[in-house]
Amino acid sequence: MSRVEVMTSSSSIAMIQPQVGADSSPSATERLKINADDFRAGFNRQPFLIGHHLAGHPLFELPRLLELARRLPEACVAYNAGNVAVAEGLYKGPRTGLSVEETIRRIEDCQSWMVLKHVEMDGEYNALLDQCLDEVQMHSEPLAPGMHKREGFIFISSPASVTPYHLDPEYNFLLQIRGSKAVHIWSPEDRTVLTDEDLEDFYTSEAQNNLRFKPEHEPRAFVFELTPGRGLHFPVTAPHWVENSSGVSVSFSITFRTPASERRAVVYGVNAALRRRGWKPKPVGRFAMLDAMKYHAGRLARRFKLLNNSPTARP
Numbered sequence: 001m002s003r004v005e006v007m008t009s010s011s012s013i014a015m016i017q018p019q020v021g022a023d024s025s026p027s028a029t030e031r032l033k034i035n036a037d038d039f040r041a042g043f044n045r046q047p048f049l050i051g052h053h054l055a056g057h058p059l060f061e062l063p064r065l066l067e068l069a070r071r072l073p074e075a076c077v078a079y080n081a082g083n084v085a086v087a088e089g090l091y092k093g094p095r096t097g098l099s100v101e102e103t104i105r106r107i108e109d110c111q112s113w114m115v116l117k118h119v120e121m122d123g124e125y126n127a128l129l130d131q132c133l134d135e136v137q138m139h140s141e142p143l144a145p146g147m148h149k150r151e152g153f154i155f156i157s158s159p160a161s162v163t164p165y166h167l168d169p170e171y172n173f174l175l176q177i178r179g180s181k182a183v184h185i186w187s188p189e190d191r192t193v194l195t196d197e198d199l200e201d202f203y204t205s206e207a208q209n210n211l212r213f214k215p216e217h218e219p220r221a222f223v224f225e226l227t228p229g230r231g232l233h234f235p236v237t238a239p240h241w242v243e244n245s246s247g248v249s250v251s252f253s254i255t256f257r258t259p260a261s262e263r264r265a266v267v268y269g270v271n272a273a274l275r276r277r278g279w280k281p282k283p284v285g286r287f288a289m290l291d292a293m294k295y296h297a298g299r300l301a302r303r304f305k306l307l308n309n310s311p312t313a314r315p
């Protein structure tokens with residue numbers, strides 16, 4: 001363990017972080033550098049850094065990403081202007097008028113933000129995703145067994161572009177491949193920033209990610225600088241937004257779910273339904289027996305289509 005500075009917008013705080021790569025035993029096939037102790041202490045509780053060996057990997061060169069974008073279904077390629085406000089809402093930035101091809105070719109100066117979703121549909125990218133997540137699973141399985149729904153996302157963005165404030169429903173490790181970016185991320189347990197009602201909305205709303213950014217919460221954020229070779233763990237539903245530095249950025253997001261993360265989604269759906277009926281439901285995670293009862297009730301309600309709640313696709 002080493003002590004490093006994690007900057008917030010208004011102050012800097014010291015926080016225990018993994019010494020990237022410590023305790024790892026390198027091998028020819030190793031993709032990630034994970035410190036076992038730090039993983040155990042931080043997994044799904046707080047963001048923490050890892051290392052990786054994917055910087056410079058040929059699958060992330062722009063011509064290869066362009067080929068990938070052409071192969072993926074149209075619905076899996078999303079892009080918009082990158083010079084948007086933090087509070088803009090994900091995917092709500094204006095269109096650029098450029099094609100996918102033009103956007104990637106001109107990414108240095110076209111002020112765009114792009115995501116290639118579900119790259120696990122493509123053989124080579126799926127193999128790489130599996131290699132990485134196999135390494136994560138060695139650490140995550142004792143803590144959150146049953147890794148499934150492995151999904152990969154690649155973010156390509158112009159200098160100084162912004163990914164607006166939002167939540168995601170999966171366990172995530174964001175691996176920085178090219179360029180650098182600052183990730184502003186909050187604890188998923190910080191109820192000053194993210195209320196139970198916010199989470200209920202997130203897990204039940206058709207239009208996910210209507211979460212409202214409040215600038216007064218910025219001082220409570222942890223800010224991590226990601227550079228090539230560094231990765232960051234995002235706990236499930238940890239609120240975040242991202243700003244690129246002055247170069248083109250390419251990042252690889254490796255994500256997964258577990259039965260626990262799926263159960264949590266159902267219980268929030270039940271709480272949302274109770275709240276709509278005038279109840280004040282107990283917060284998720286406070287009483288295990290009560291959560292289990294809600295989960296089983298929620299599954300039954302969903303089976304009979306009495307509950308409008310799904311464990312959410314990534315927006």
Ligand SMILES: [Fe+2]
Nearest residue numbers: 166167168240
């Ligand atoms: Fe995200």
